[in-house]
Amino acid sequence: MRRLVNFLRGWVRLTVTGVFPERMLNLCAQRRVPFWGLEWLDGQTFRFRVPPRWAAALPELAERARCTVREEGTGGLPAFLWRFRRRYGFLAGLAVSLTLVCVLSNFILWVDVTGCETVPQARVLAELRRLGVYPGAFGPAIDGNAVGQRALIELDELSWMSVNIKGSRAEVIVREAVQPPELTDEDVWTDVTAETDGVINRVETLSGQARVEPGDAVLEGEVLISGWVDLEPPAGETAPSQGYAVRAQGRVWADTRRVLSASIPLTAGVKEHTGEEKRLFSLTVLGRRVDLYKNSGIPWPRYDKISETRQLTLPGGRALPVTLTVQRCRAYEVAEAEVDREAARALLEETLLARVEERIGPEGELLKTQFSAREKGGLLTVTLTAACREEIGTERPGAPPA
Numbered sequence: 001m002r003r004l005v006n007f008l009r010g011w012v013r014l015t016v017t018g019v020f021p022e023r024m025l026n027l028c029a030q031r032r033v034p035f036w037g038l039e040w041l042d043g044q045t046f047r048f049r050v051p052p053r054w055a056a057a058l059p060e061l062a063e064r065a066r067c068t069v070r071e072e073g074t075g076g077l078p079a080f081l082w083r084f085r086r087r088y089g090f091l092a093g094l095a096v097s098l099t100l101v102c103v104l105s106n107f108i109l110w111v112d113v114t115g116c117e118t119v120p121q122a123r124v125l126a127e128l129r130r131l132g133v134y135p136g137a138f139g140p141a142i143d144g145n146a147v148g149q150r151a152l153i154e155l156d157e158l159s160w161m162s163v164n165i166k167g168s169r170a171e172v173i174v175r176e177a178v179q180p181p182e183l184t185d186e187d188v189w190t191d192v193t194a195e196t197d198g199v200i201n202r203v204e205t206l207s208g209q210a211r212v213e214p215g216d217a218v219l220e221g222e223v224l225i226s227g228w229v230d231l232e233p234p235a236g237e238t239a240p241s242q243g244y245a246v247r248a249q250g251r252v253w254a255d256t257r258r259v260l261s262a263s264i265p266l267t268a269g270v271k272e273h274t275g276e277e278k279r280l281f282s283l284t285v286l287g288r289r290v291d292l293y294k295n296s297g298i299p300w301p302r303y304d305k306i307s308e309t310r311q312l313t314l315p316g317g318r319a320l321p322v323t324l325t326v327q328r329c330r331a332y333e334v335a336e337a338e339v340d341r342e343a344a345r346a347l348l349e350e351t352l353l354a355r356v357e358e359r360i361g362p363e364g365e366l367l368k369t370q371f372s373a374r375e376k377g378g379l380l381t382v383t384l385t386a387a388c389r390e391e392i393g394t395e396r397p398g399a400p401p402a
Contacts, residue, residue, distance in 0.1 A: 006076065007075075007077055008077050010076030010078035011074065011075050011076050012050055012051070012052050012071060012074050013037075013049050013071070013072045013073045013074070014047065014048060014049070014050065014058060014070065014071055015041070015045065015069070015070045015072055016046055016062060017044055017045045017067060018044060018062070018065060018067030018068065019044060019066065021045065021065070021067055023065035023066075023067070024061060024065040024067050025046075026065075028058075031061065033054050033057070033058070034054070035048045035049060035050045036049055047072070055071070104168065105167055105168055106139055106140060106168075107136060107137065107138060107139060107168060107286065108134070108136065108138075108139050108142075108165070109135055109169065109320065110135065110168065110169045110170070110319075110321070111128065111133060111172065112171055112172065113125060113128075113174065114171075114172070114173055114174070115173050115174040115175055115176070116174060118176060119155070119157045119174070123155070124151075124155065124172065127151050127154055127155055128151065128163075128170075128172065132147070133147055133163060133170055133172075134287055135286050135321035136285075136286025136288065136321065139165045139167075139168070142163070142165055144162070144163035144164055144165055145163075148162055151163075157176060157177055158174050158177055159176065159177035160175040161174045161175075162174075188247050189227045189228075189245040189246070189397070189398040190227050190247050190248050190396060191208070191224075191225065191226050191227045191248050191395070191396055191398045192208065192223070192225035192248045192249070192250055192252065192393040192394065192396075193221055193223050193224060193393070194220055194221060194222045194224055194252075194254075194392050194393070196220050196256055196392055197218065197220055197257075198217075198218060198254030198256040198257075198392055199216070200212050200213065200214050200216045200217075200218060200252065200253075200254050201253045201389060202214060202252070203224070203225070203250065203252050203253075204253075205249075206249040207246050207248060207249045208225045208226055208227050208246055208247070208249065208250065209229045209230065210224070210225050210226075210250070211225065211226050212252070218392075224250075224252045224392075224393050225248045225249075226248060226398070227245055227247060227248040227398035228243050228244075228245055229243050229244055229245075229246060230242075230243045231243050245398060248395070248398070249395075250393065251391050251393055252391065252392055252393040253389060253391055253392070254389070254390065254391075255367070255387065255388070256360075256387075256388045256389070256392065257385070257386070257387055257388070258356050258359065258360075258384075258385075258386045259385050260356055260384045260386075261352075261381055261383045262348045262351055262381070263348075263380065264344050264347070264379065264380050265378060265380075266339050266341070266378050267336050267338055267378065268336075268337060268339050269335070269336060269337075270334070270336070271304070271332040272334075273304075273330050273331065273332045274333060275331075276300065276330070277329065277331070278328075279326060279327065279329075280326070280327040281293060281324070281326055282324075282325045283324055284322070284323045285321065286321050286322075298329050300329075300331035302331065302333065302334065303329045303330055303331045303332065304328075305327055305328070305329050306328045306330070307325060307326070307327050307328075308325070308326045308327075309323050309324070309325045309326075310324045310325075311323045312324075339380075344380050345373055348373075348380070348382035349371055352371075352382065353384070356386050356388070361390065363391065364389065365388065365389045366386055366388055367386075367387040367388060367389055368386065369384060369385070369387075370385045371383065371384055
């Protein structure tokens, strides 16, 4: 700490020579002259440092001690700044830099969120921005406890949140809530019905009474597992059958046949760039965008806009809240061109396969696929006929038995 104080107030290095140089030290002590860095060069000479404001009084003390004083140099912050006394640009830049450091240290530059596993971090950042925590916000005005409590009201997926403002960084720590398991209402009367036509392959009944067996052909909407469970009368009695209603649950697998079609035009508009291009620059600082162009009008009716954003980073890799965006606008004209039929057919086949796999689900199985294509009215139509094995059961409200 003392070294820092000495650097800030500056110093003058002096060499004292005399027959009895220790008298000079005694006089300095009597006058309470602060000095440090005492170094004896020989029996009659020593060197030490004093503050600049005491340097002018030492020749008088040296004369009384019958010694000579020689100045050898200066140092510290005042001497450093004195060298730039005529470099006004440097001094102005230094003053602006110090001012910016003092001012910007009170604003949030980074918002770090930790603890998110299933909850999207972007959702947490959006809620924090709504509550006033974002790059560019005034840090001392933010109440971290209040922000955390208000954010938890909106974010049901979180059980705890801590918002800590540390200088120009907002540290947000979250803990996700443990979601309760989904409860099944057993008092609801439902049936498991067929979602589509098919031939039953396997029936897995959890509750209710199965109405079909492997090998049966079923139609869409037909009851597969009934929520009405029949009670057989005791042996030898002819009482009418009775039963009770439950929530039917189970899985029914069947062999199904899916037919899907998709079309694509045989001609399409193709872009031909004319070579004309215009660039628009914008700068985003602390979430506020500043356009660096005067006229943003684009003179062409058709153009592509390609945006490229570059973010400034510190040497350690931490991103600064300053980004430069360059938008390239390239003019083009539209020309008609024929579509490659093989490529178009391959695209449609890939699309149809994806659609049928989405319908049968991840546990479904494609047993056989067959494609057919035809051209009519300037369109290429591809039809997929797929033999599948999938789960076709779906829950619907139950109905009394006939």
